[in-house]
Amino acid sequence: MPELSIRFRDWEEPAGRLPMGDAGAHHRVGLTSRHLLRDGRPWIPVSGEIHYSRVPRERWRERLVLMRSGGIDVVSTYLIWIHHEPVQGQARFDGDLDVAEFVRLCAELDLHVVLRLGPWVHGETRNGGFPDWVQQAPVRHRTDDPGYLELVSAWFQRLGKELAGLCGPDSPVIGLQLENELYTEPGHLLTLKRLAREAGLSAPIWTATAWGGADLPAHEVFPLWAGYGDGFWVDAADGWAPNFRAHFFFSHEWDDPGVGADVRDLQALEQTSTASEPGVSGFPPATCELGGGMASTYHRRIVPAAEDIAAVANAKLGSGSMWQGYYMYAGGLNPAGIGPVQESHATGYPNDLPVSDYDFHAAIGAAGLPSRAHAALRRQHAFLQAFGSDLADMPSVLPEQQPHGLGDVQTLRWALRSDGRSGFVFINWHQPHVPLPTRRNVHLSAELAENVINLGPFDVPPATIARWPIGLSLNGIQLRSATASALTALTDGTLVLVAEAGIDVVVDADAEQSAEGDVLRLTAQDRSATVIVIAAADADRVWVLDDRLVVLSEHPVWCDGGRIFVEADRAPRLEILRADGRRVPALSALAEAERARAVQVSQTREFGPPLASYGSFGGRASAPSPESIAQQAGVFELEDVGEPVAGTRRLLEIEWAGDVAQLCVDDEVVADRFWDGTPWTVDLDTVPGASGAQVSLRILALHPEADVWLDVAALDRRRAEIEPLAALDAVTLSRLTTWSASLSELG
Known part of the structure; x- marks a missing residue:
């Protein structure tokens, strides 16, 4: 290329x-x-x-x-x-x-x-x-x-x-x-x-x-x-x-x-x-x-x-x-x-x-x-x-080779924000509906005010969404470029990067380099700097909290009032990323929480035949009326959704297929959802009366000829059925617990 x-x-x-x-x-x-x-x-x-x-x-x-x-x-x-x-x-x-x-x-x-x-x-x-x-x-x-x-x-x-x-x-x-x-x-x-x-x-x-x-x-x-x-x-x-x-x-x-x-x-x-x-x-x-x-x-x-x-x-x-x-x-x-x-x-x-x-x-x-x-x-x-703060003073510049219209799936989409000395190269190689191919053997050249930064060759796979640093000064050491996205800078100046899936991380700097695991040491005369690279496989686990605290957790994490919190349905695994690259376990000595469990259901009414159309307005299909749902929906009683417990949250996850679903408490509708192929999650502790065996579910079947647009996964399931689509696949109850620790105790 x-x-x-x-x-x-x-x-x-x-x-x-x-x-x-x-x-x-x-x-x-x-x-x-x-x-x-x-x-x-x-x-x-x-x-x-x-x-x-x-x-x-x-x-x-x-x-x-x-x-x-x-x-x-x-x-x-x-x-x-x-x-x-x-x-x-x-x-x-x-x-x-x-x-x-x-x-x-x-x-x-x-x-x-x-x-x-x-x-x-x-x-x-x-x-x-x-x-x-x-x-x-x-x-x-x-x-x-x-x-x-x-x-x-x-x-x-x-x-x-x-x-x-x-x-x-x-x-x-x-x-x-x-x-x-x-x-x-x-x-x-x-x-x-x-x-x-x-x-x-x-x-x-x-x-x-x-x-x-x-x-x-x-x-x-x-x-x-x-x-x-x-x-x-x-x-x-x-x-x-x-x-x-x-x-x-x-x-x-x-x-x-x-x-x-x-x-x-x-x-x-x-x-x-x-x-x-x-x-x-x-x-x-x-x-x-x-x-x-x-x-x-x-x-x-x-x-x-x-x-x-x-x-x-x-x-x-x-x-x-x-x-x-x-x-x-x-x-x-x-x-x-x-x-x-x-x-x-x-x-x-x-x-x-x-x-x-x-x-x-x-x-x-x-x-x-x-x-x-x-x-x-x-x-x-x-x-x-x-x-x-630096980026705000950097104007955006587009490359000389621009895509030839919105249908161009060959020309790489990239841009530069720079103040003439340093900046960031942005790459955007993703879009829905129309797949993008892997771009092979890519070479990028960014001409700044006083020098030229070259990157490559490298391949750009689909779903690459990147922000690569160029010309940064790390404790007086010039980082010419890095083929990984800038995430943050720790309070001691350590640069933290996140690797892109399918792209090798190459750091080009005016310094000697020595690598140990995820840590890259840069040394030049009497100066030194550290770069930490987080693997692409860990990217979704990274959180940067108050005061540039980098945490790796698959569960929600936040800081509040000098403490760190994590919410999970089991004892969470939480790691703090230190400036030396070590990952220090935190909140490790915790009691196990109540595991998610299947909710037993019994179907008390069969699915009725749905209509292909419940009317239209301006050429768009209208939703079924509450009366249509009440008359034609299949009904499921949930045998036990538990009781509220202080310090926890009950989440009900419903995996289903059909047209419209309603959650009821004592036969009164408290929530509803249009089916799109994704699970439906409800915070039961915010629903009055949602406890024990008081909760039921109504599901209206989706007619094969209903004029509704569905995303790929849902459309595939719909097309796999000749008859109206209606199913309750699973109902799961999770009880989330929140743990916390003092930030000062984490060292």
């Missing part, structure tokens, strides 16, 4: 401060035309979306500390109006709706907060988050109609009573988002900003979504971009759309006109354009809504792989993103007791979603378990924690 080359190019314009928020409103956070600042230093934030109103309050802390252990330092959350005020004048902010307490908890955990105020938020909620009484009001919604502004002003004033005291110079609230996916009303965004300020809400950064060619008020809001590798908002029969494919390439184009396109016509009915100068220039690129998973709609049930999610994030970072944010990072469940609050055909939306399930296949699922995506992303986030 011929040499692929790239040439460093410096910033075209000098950096300037952007006082687009509340001038002088925050002691820690600021914004320039190149990047954000935290404590006066360049900063690339990593934000993760979690909806406090979709997570039980007793689970907030464990979700947040797990997000933080995944490298999240900014929490973003919608304030979903319909959750708080389904009845006009009876807004609630207690229990799971206590947003002020949620913000205080974030502050306690040293997490910044972006509050996405709306009032229209989408979020796959009924009416886009409007309560029915707002949706039905005789006003022009999402405009400066006086009647609509009167409703919004009252809501913002109510939010101000809860949150104004938490805004200000030392607040964890660093950002306020106005509206969501509003394309033609820049003047209305300014009005919302004024109303929020009048309610006492303030932040150093005001944001708005910019995708879809949104017309934003110039210099008043920070434009945010999105990037999803696939989406439920296309029809079941549609293939992999170009706007999804594009996110697996390095590019300096940030807009994605496909996000939210299926609901754009709904707002167009009520809006008229009041065009002004587009307010998207002069700001650093911020990809604050990268797909951290994907929701399942009835007609299209996507299961993104961990590599899909990590590849899109890596592509944006290599392309110059200055803010990495994910929607969703932690999934949840819609609140019960206020009627259906999900997006549905019944409310005029093009998609039917489950009544309760909002797992989103997120990095942290609705039951609080991290997925493989959490592992893939936290390696990128550890990299940003260690090197983000």
